[in-house]
Amino acid sequence: xxxxxxxxxxxxxxxxxxxxxxxxxxxxxxxxxxxxxxxxxxxxxxxxxxxxxxxxxxxxxxxxxxxxxxxxxxxxxxxxxxxxxxxxxxxxxxxxxxxxxxxxxxxxxxxxxxxxxxxxxxxxxxxxxxxxxxxxxxxxxxxxxxxxxxxxxxxxxxxxxxxxxxxxxxxxxxxxxxxxxxxxxxxxxxxxxxxxxxxxxxxxxxxxxxxxxxxxxxxxxxxxxxxxxxxxxxxxxxxxxxxxxxxxxxxxxxxxxxxxxxxxxxxxxxxxxxxxxxxxxxxxxxxxxxxxxxxxxxxxxxxxxxxx
Amino acid sequence: xxxxxxxxxxxxxxxxxxxxxxxxxxxxxxxxxxxxxxxxxxxxxxxxxxxxxxxxxxxxxxxxxxxxxxxxxxxxxxxxxxxxxxxxxxxxxxxxxxxxxxxxxxxxxxxxxxxxxxxxxxxxxxxxxxxxxxxxxxxxxxxxxxxxxxxxxxxxxxxxxxxxxxxxxxxxxxxxxxxxxxxxxxxxxxxxxxxxxxxxxxxxxxxxxxxxxxxxxxxxxxxxxxxxxxxxxxxxxxxxxxxxxxxxxxxxxxxxxxxxxxxxxxxxxxxxxxxxxxxxxxxxxxxxxxxxxxxxxxxxxxxxxxxxxxxxxxxxxxxxxxxxxxxxxxxxxxxxxxxxxxxxxxxxxxxxxxxxxxxxxxxxxxxxxxxxxxxxxxxxxxxxxxxxxxxxxxxxxxxxxxxxxxxxxxxxxxxxxxxxx
Numbered sequence: 001x002x003x004x005x006x007x008x009x010x011x012x013x014x015x016x017x018x019x020x021x022x023x024x025x026x027x028x029x030x031x032x033x034x035x036x037x038x039x040x041x042x043x044x045x046x047x048x049x050x051x052x053x054x055x056x057x058x059x060x061x062x063x064x065x066x067x068x069x070x071x072x073x074x075x076x077x078x079x080x081x082x083x084x085x086x087x088x089x090x091x092x093x094x095x096x097x098x099x100x101x102x103x104x105x106x107x108x109x110x111x112x113x114x115x116x117x118x119x120x121x122x123x124x125x126x127x128x129x130x131x132x133x134x135x136x137x138x139x140x141x142x143x144x145x146x147x148x149x150x151x152x153x154x155x156x157x158x159x160x161x162x163x164x165x166x167x168x169x170x171x172x173x174x175x176x177x178x179x180x181x182x183x184x185x186x187x188x189x190x191x192x193x194x195x196x197x198x199x200x201x202x203x204x205x206x207x208x209x210x211x212x213x214x215x216x217x218x219x220x221x222x223x224x225x226x227x228x229x230x231x232x233x234x235x236x237x238x239x240x241x242x243x244x245x246x247x248x249x250x251x252x253x254x255x256x257x258x259x260x261x262x263x264x265x266x267x268x269x270x271x272x273x274x275x276x277x278x279x280x281x282x283x284x285x286x287x288x289x290x291x292x293x294x295x296x297x298x299x300x301x302x303x304x305x306x307x308x
Numbered sequence: 309x310x311x312x313x314x315x316x317x318x319x320x321x322x323x324x325x326x327x328x329x330x331x332x333x334x335x336x337x338x339x340x341x342x343x344x345x346x347x348x349x350x351x352x353x354x355x356x357x358x359x360x361x362x363x364x365x366x367x368x369x370x371x372x373x374x375x376x377x378x379x380x381x382x383x384x385x386x387x388x389x390x391x392x393x394x395x396x397x398x399x400x401x402x403x404x405x406x407x408x409x410x411x412x413x414x415x416x417x418x419x420x421x422x423x424x425x426x427x428x429x430x431x432x433x434x435x436x437x438x439x440x441x442x443x444x445x446x447x448x449x450x451x452x453x454x455x456x457x458x459x460x461x462x463x464x465x466x467x468x469x470x471x472x473x474x475x476x477x478x479x480x481x482x483x484x485x486x487x488x489x490x491x492x493x494x495x496x497x498x499x500x501x502x503x504x505x506x507x508x509x510x511x512x513x514x515x516x517x518x519x520x521x522x523x524x525x526x527x528x529x530x531x532x533x534x535x536x537x538x539x540x541x542x543x544x545x546x547x548x549x550x551x552x553x554x555x556x557x558x559x560x561x562x563x564x565x566x567x568x569x570x571x572x573x574x575x576x577x578x579x580x581x582x583x584x585x586x587x588x589x590x591x592x593x594x595x596x597x598x599x600x601x602x603x604x605x606x607x608x609x610x611x612x613x614x615x616x617x618x619x620x621x622x623x624x625x626x627x628x629x630x631x632x633x634x635x636x637x638x639x640x641x642x643x644x645x646x647x648x649x650x651x652x653x654x655x656x657x658x659x660x661x662x663x664x665x666x667x668x669x670x671x672x673x674x675x676x677x678x679x680x681x682x683x684x685x686x687x688x689x690x691x692x693x694x695x696x697x698x699x700x701x702x703x704x705x706x707x708x709x710x711x712x713x714x715x716x717x718x719x720x721x722x723x724x725x726x727x728x729x
Contacts, residue, residue, distance in 0.1 A: 165554035273389035274695035
């Protein structure tokens with residue numbers, strides 16, 4: 001009896017202590033999370049809320065905002081240039097992201113072979129990512145320069161290819177921009193893939209090899225599934241990064257010629273800082289946010305919903 | 309203060325404006341504050357770089373007594389957003405340098421202070437240049453520099469085509485025919501695409517006797533046929549093969565005219581320093597000829613006028629001091645080092661100094677000040693419209709739209725902007 005009565009008593013004494021500990025841990029958890037929470041609330045949450053609010057106003061920065069209801073959203077719906085910019089973003093994403101991801105995966109697999117000079121090659125691949133976009137754009141401006149002053153036309157001249165206008169042509173400018181985005185984004189994607197590849201247990205490959213799996217089968221049935229969360233991460237960040245592209249367009253083409261390379265962020269900039277229609281620019285930003293959320297959900301579905 | 313929706317929106321808007329200003333502001337933290345006696349803040353798109361700063365502050369401003377200066381340097385591409393962000397944040401510089409066509413929008417918003425006409429007394433500034441300095445009959449700015457657009461041509465190419473200086477065309481139809489004659493092999497007759505296409509169209513609009521807005525700036529005027537005619541003329545030149553959209557200058561490289569790929573260049577006079585530095589052999593009186601764009605009907609030629617204006621902020625705490633500074637900057641002894649530094653044309657036509665007289669473009673433009681007209685701007689809605697013009701004109705030039713469609717689209721944008729004034 002003594003034993004049976006003593007045990008619940010002991011348990012009864014321990015339970016409050018555990019609750020106190022859990023509560024303490026929770027409190028400290030919140031304390032540690034507080035700076036980041038405040039930071040996000042102040043610098044992300046508040047601006048988003050203000051942007052949503054301003055999207056319902058007419059505001060030119062020089063006069064106080066006035067209530068506009070949903071007229072800014074109606075204006076966006078009827079603005080062919082905004083949707084053209086959105087279409088350009090989608091084209092850049094649809095063409096540029098898969099190509100750059102595929103190239104990055106191939107490069108990462110090659111870099112993971114451990115051959116000599118890999119370190120230097122990794123650095124070379126990563127260099128465009130750490131180079132300022134403005135500098136990259138200036139270099140590509142020279143590469144794409146029309147006439148024999150441009151590197152591509154100069155090289156093409158040796159091969160008998162006539163001078164191409166590249167960025168001065170409405171039909172060539174967007175592909176030219178896509179090429180730069182692929183080149184610029186390759187480094188980071190490759191490094192992320194490479195880091196993931198290096199975490200794969202080699203015993204899996206050895207076991208598959210013993211079972212008679214070919215190199216392609218090993219890649220398809222071991223590498224690709226294990227890299228799925230990485231692929232999802234790269235896909236989502238690439239989509240978001242693609243829709244945030246601004247500086248490259250600003251320096252390379254300013255959205256031209258004839259708006260053939262304009263993108264959503266450039267249109268938001270033009271609306272906000274050239275036309276001073278901050279309400280409309282805020283509404284455009286909200287629409288962009290919604291599109292990004294939709295694309296992110298779609299990307300999650302496409303990659304099987306795995307992000308662990 | 310009563311808490312209502314309007315107040316909340318205002319506070320939110322100003323909050324965003326403040327954040328934008330914080331993001332855009334220079335590291336020096338010296339811009340504005342309204343100034344006070346003995347301290348003047350200046351926002352300028354001129355005098356960039358170490359040499360420019362040294363000239364402006366070390367040579368020119370240092371001669372203005374008992375005053376300290378906080379100068380915020382920017383460039384023309386960013387001046388608009390910088391100025392508007394400053395207005396939203398309530399920290400507008402006391403002295404603002406702005407461009408032709410900018411006075412109407414910012415005066416309409418109450419950003420600029422009225423200036424007494426007496427400020428120009430004894431300054432020898434050509435009367436014609438003041439057309440861009442006022443709004444609704446009031447003067448808000450003083451012309452400081454002028455950027456004229458003139459046609460520069462290679463004499464050897466004209467000689468080869470048998471066109472003498474005495475027989476230059478005096479109307480646009482003859483000019484079009486002449487272009488076919490002077491076009492070099494593998495090149496273009498005239499480079500119209502290195503310049504901002506908006507200004508090229510505006511220049512042609514002037515040649516066809518049109519203007520962008522009505523006198524009061526409250527309605528669109530280029531829909532009277534002149535806008536389409538000007539753009540169609542450009543498209544006709546494309547069809548003739550005398551201009552080519554793919555032949556245009558690239559960043560950091562000599563212009564097609566300097567490479568002798570173009571016989572004629574529609575040039576901004578502010579390019580004189582780079583022309584003399586890069587290709588001095590081409591800009592001698594023996595090698596280079598100059599002319600103004602003829603008008604369509606053979607009347608007076610036309611010269612597009614841009615430039616830099618000096619304006620005083622309506623929020624300046626010491627407007628008299630800033631007006632004194634404006635007057636000081638327009639004095640010959642202070643204007644000459646400024647002109648030498650920026651290589652632009654002074655607004656005064658009485659500066660008989662090699663700094664001006666050795667600049668062939670400057671002397672040509674000063675001689676033709678009477679034809680100078682700011683063919684763009686002229687409406688409070690201009691700043692909202694200007695960014696959209698180039699895209700529409702380009703769309704027509706590359707064949708995506710007809711001239712009429714592009715002008716209709718532009719008119720629609722402009723009318724929409726005017727409804728918000």
